[in-house]
Amino acid sequence: MQSPQSPPRHQARKRFGQNFLNDQGIIRSIVRAISPLEHQRVLEIGPGQGAITESILATGCQLDVIELDRDLIPILEHKFGAESNFRIHQGDALKFDFGALAAGEKLRVVGNLPYNISTPLIFHLLTAHDCIADMHFMLQKEVVDRLAAQPGSKTYGRLGIMAQYYCEVESLFDVPPEAFTPQPKVQSAIVRLTPYEKPPLPANNVETLQMVLRSAFNQRRKTLRNTLKGVIDNEAIESLGIDPGLRPEQLGLVEYVAIANAIDNNSQ
Missing domain, CATH: 1.10.8.100 (rRNA adenine dimethylase, C-terminal domain)
Structure with a gap:
């Protein structure tokens, strides 16, 4: 029997595309790639059970998290609610007002994005590029390939062109299915998107x-x-x-x- 102090247990939900990262080596590599600093504002999308959250909080940065699954909120509050630099928002990242959260500061956005919403969410974030310093995402490798694709490749298309219009795109490293519970049927990868101050090839509209x-x-x-x-x-x-x-x-x-x-x- 669980003690009263134990956090609730949670099973990954297919409808939310949940695959929880549990490989400590991969988690350390991701946090090293992000390198949050104490004075920075970081926003984590889809923290799940807090695998990356804990390491980011330990850097002393101000961390906001957005979580859609209401059943994960008590788990996150149990683990991190007492931390003064932690704040949680229950809601849909596709409808979130990133500009209002930034309030004049640049946000650093991170997340293990569910495969089923990754493309529309990236398009949504690109519209808020003015208030974002950079983005580090774990995505299906196929999506990372599309983001970084060059003309002539089969993965080249609208997503990659618009991402490259607004951002410098860097594919950082791959993440195997064994790093997650449950294991996804696809390979994952980490990508860094760094918005330009001004697009180098601006369109009139x-x-x-x-x-x-x-x-x-x-x-x-x-x-x-x-x-x-x-x-x-x-x-x-x-x-x-x-x-x-x-x-x-x-x-x-x-x-x-x-x-x-x-x-x-x-x-x-």
Whole structure:
């Protein structure tokens, strides 16, 4: 029987995509990669049962955590509630106001992100890039490959282009399934995203750039003349020095920003 002081037990829930990290060597490597400092504000998304939380708190930084699963809140409060530099928010990170939490400071964001929400959550975080110093995430390796992908690769697409528009992307190291309970059926990896103060290739309108990317990659096997039909004509594409016979994955960020800017200029 558990004593009154023991934290509640918790089983990983499939609907939340929960896989709890328990490899101490991997945890140390992650915290070393983040290297939180005492004066910094750190936000952990999906702390689970606090595997990384404990090591981050020990650095003395101010740590806020967001946890969706209500049943994990008592476990986290039992472990860390007495720490003056710890604060917990129960809620959905996809709806969280990161700017309000930052309150003029830059946040350092970390998390072992559930595979089922990682892509929409990263897009959500990119919209808050102004208030974020950097992001360190554990993700499905396939997602990390997409974030860091270069033109010409099969994993290159909208997610990687937008991440690289806003951030420097670094794939740090892989994490095997054995590091988790329960073990996922996929390989994981750690990625660092560092937002630029100003994008090195600024678009006139980021929404136009996103629209171009959605149109281009919705049918990635087709050529630009087909995927961008109705968005920009072939003559306008050629005037930018771009062959409309190319496929979407053959263009770099420079070309996509040029196309988006040309659309905006023609609509004025």
